[in-house]
Amino acid sequence: MQVLLARENGFCFGVKKAVELTEAAAESGASVHNLGQVVHNPTISRRLEDRGVKVIKDVAEASEGVVVIRAHGVPPRVRREIEQRGLECVDATCSLVLRAQRFTKQLADEGYTVVILGTPDHPEVVGLKGFAGKDHVVVETEEQWNALPKMKKAGVVSQSTQPPWAFTALVAHVATLAQEMKVFNTVCPVTVKRQVAATELAEQVRTIVVVGGKNSANTRELVNLARMRGRSAYHIENADELRAEWVAGEDTVGLIGGTSTPMDTLLEVKQRIEALGAEERTAAPA
Numbered sequence: 001m002q003v004l005l006a007r008e009n010g011f012c013f014g015v016k017k018a019v020e021l022t023e024a025a026a027e028s029g030a031s032v033h034n035l036g037q038v039v040h041n042p043t044i045s046r047r048l049e050d051r052g053v054k055v056i057k058d059v060a061e062a063s064e065g066v067v068v069i070r071a072h073g074v075p076p077r078v079r080r081e082i083e084q085r086g087l088e089c090v091d092a093t094c095s096l097v098l099r100a101q102r103f104t105k106q107l108a109d110e111g112y113t114v115v116i117l118g119t120p121d122h123p124e125v126v127g128l129k130g131f132a133g134k135d136h137v138v139v140e141t142e143e144q145w146n147a148l149p150k151m152k153k154a155g156v157v158s159q160s161t162q163p164p165w166a167f168t169a170l171v172a173h174v175a176t177l178a179q180e181m182k183v184f185n186t187v188c189p190v191t192v193k194r195q196v197a198a199t200e201l202a203e204q205v206r207t208i209v210v211v212g213g214k215n216s217a218n219t220r221e222l223v224n225l226a227r228m229r230g231r232s233a234y235h236i237e238n239a240d241e242l243r244a245e246w247v248a249g250e251d252t253v254g255l256i257g258g259t260s261t262p263m264d265t266l267l268e269v270k271q272r273i274e275a276l277g278a279e280e281r282t283a284a285p286a
């Protein structure tokens with residue numbers, strides 16, 4: 001059994017920066033807190049925990065030391081709270097998320113109703129909402145955006161990991177509702193490349209194993225893409241979750257990871273699939 005790795009894999013630059021900044025803070029000897037998982041990957045969270053980094057849900061849980069803002073960013077009030085409590089703030093917000101936050105604020109300042117494409121409770125969207133003023137709405141499904149009212153001025157942005165086709169469809173729809181419209185395309189090009197790689201993989205194999213945090217939006221999108229193309233796609237966080245029956249009888253299995261999946265986790269899964277293939281060959285009647 002062969003394993004075909006997708007053309008794009010490994011950390012994106014935003015995840016790499018967030019992990020490096022947290023590690024550097026931990027090495028300084030300070031008491032380091034991640035405000036939520038710094039990136040959506042359990043392996044990374046465990047590694048940082050082993051270095052003494054604590055994950056907190058609320059700034060109030062940190063009485064001293066450093067608070068690291070996750071790659072997904074936070075609303076402005078959270079950053080203010082970190083400063084007001086006299087804690088050191090390490091900002092690991094991805095530069096592309098910062099850019100989306102700036103555009104969102106600009107739309108709110110210019111009087112647009114901000115329409116955000118995203119999952120309402122995803123940390124990145126929670127952060128964007130903090131920049132969107134009172135007049136904003138979050139939509140995730142076609143059903144939700146079909147229920148949008150007519151608007152005088154509508155400004156559209158997106159959570160970075162949303163599929164580009166959904167953003168295009170939403171923009172086309174809002175154009176039919178708004179007298180005036182402004183659009184900032186804040187879909188992350190790195191996740192788009194990863195989605196293209198998943199699509200290419202789906203053209204070459206029947207079964208795809210997708211590795212990444214169960215709460216990782218971009219990983220889940222890769223699973224959706226593979227399934228939309230009629231492939232069997234299995235989402236796992238590590239090699240221990242792989243089941244032999246998923247890959248049984250396959251000559252080639254596709255393998256791809258989310259943008260916060262470490263390469264070593266991906267390579268462990270690759271080895272496990274190859275080992276299952278070898279067992280299958282040995283067990284086959286001569």
Ligand code: SF4
Pocket residue numbers: 012013014015071094095096097160188189190191218259
């Ligand atoms: S997926 Fe894109 S937006 Fe998210 S952290 Fe990586 S580079 Fe930044």
